[in-house]
Amino acid sequence: MSTRVRYHPSYLEHLHGLPVHYFAGPDDGPGPGPHLPPPASVAWRLTADREVPFEERWSSFLDRVRTDEVVALVIGAWWQEWDEHGIGPVLDLITAEAHRLPRLRAVFLGDVEPEEAEISWIKQGDVGRVLRAWPGLYELGVRGAENLVIEPLRHEELRGLRIESGGLPPEPVRGLAACDLPALRHLELWLGTSWYGGDCTAADVRALLAMLDRSPRIAHLGLRNSDIQDEIAAAVAAAPVVAGLDSLDLSMGTLSDDGGAALLSGQPLTHLRALDLGHHFMSEGMTRRVRETLGAHIPDLGLTPAHRSARRPEERYVAIGE
Template structure:
């Protein structure tokens, strides 16, 4: 699986791409109401005639940004070579012009523009520190991603999408104080693309002490999905979740069995294990054990099938890698 489509919705608002034909405030009449959409600002990723900061400047001049609720940063010029440092600087500089901003996504970039593991990222903490009223924050791309521990009082949803999430970024998220966070979604990825964390690095998340409001936990797209499920089988945070998502990774019967034989899961509304490497017997066992208790279980194998070489070597893959 690859990411082939831009966000169609963000923060419960339809996404709208700010057009490159808009040159100034005189064109604002043809744009949607500022509060009615999630504004996507982007430039061509290859040989762009305009830098992202210049497009953002046109956006600031054309839209009543005091009413903008959601902003999506799309492709910037040569994202496979350049990080978003200037973009982050421009956003932070404009914080007083965005008093209503409640949602921000950095890196809505699809495979034709730059594959997820080739997107250059940077230190995203200035955005969280500058926008203290944010309720939702997302970032795509793990190369060069820096996420030091932060405290944010209002953030309710945090999403980090990578083909390989650096261990220091994982530890930074895990050490963050996010008392209002309801949903945490981490794509941990593979070592091939920089995902060098271990289950021990997730310990503060599994304990849940820094995340008292958490109800939706996704630890997915990982090659260590079995180890994650084994840890979740006894993790204190699970008892207060409504949604547990361990999908998109290399999940086998070992991990699923550990999860099933651990602490009760019947309080969950949803258990998501799609894109898995489970046997039919384990899939049936999951459904029989949990669906009778009202848990919605997604264990369909999709297209996640092991590849076996002539010498007996078995290859399994996460859903989103390169």
């Protein structure tokens, strides 16, 4: 499966509309002077390397940056050679200092490329700790889903949630479905494949869609990279929340003619500004039907097909698994 992947997670370039700046520690120059950008002008990326453990880099960051002005934080690899404990100790460190980052509005956990760890190897934890530590947080991003925990909670300010995975287990999806996120505007989940723990069912997806009825500001929904993409399409086609969306992303999964037909026979989608069905496995005939039915109404319609094997053209696969 991995030989077919044409997508791969890459380092963030922007978060919360700010360019990502790698905090190198002493290499940035002494003190908080001209070698460091203004604290609120960048998203600060902290990572361990072979010479510097994460704890040391975090301590240096607290000492040298005016953290009371920081608005965005990116956590890269927290291990030096291999990840023994997962992200838990990192969450201990950063949430313990939440009072020193009162203006923090965006956090991304696990900004890791495949050369450091495949997406299915990244060990997450209870990311709700970040939401509880920063009740004013606007954006939370997560890469990796092993040991991921999302407990039911209410967060008044969260506007964007993005979880990238090669296999998102059902437990955090069910926990998310029990959350109350009234300010949520952007939700994107990479549900992945059962080969890597992505065992969500259509019932889990329907419960999640029902939760979004309690998020009246939701404008973008992405349910991507799934090997049950046809079932997701059918659930979306009947979900009331879709009527209020500006954009819908069902790309990177195993969408076939069944999913395409479900979308066309369900509720109207012509109000959407963007619909992405890229990396699909629909036939040329169904692709043409989708384009003819929706293309004149949706300005941004993504219909790029997945690469098919010449030996096994019937085989379907998600864009990102391992």
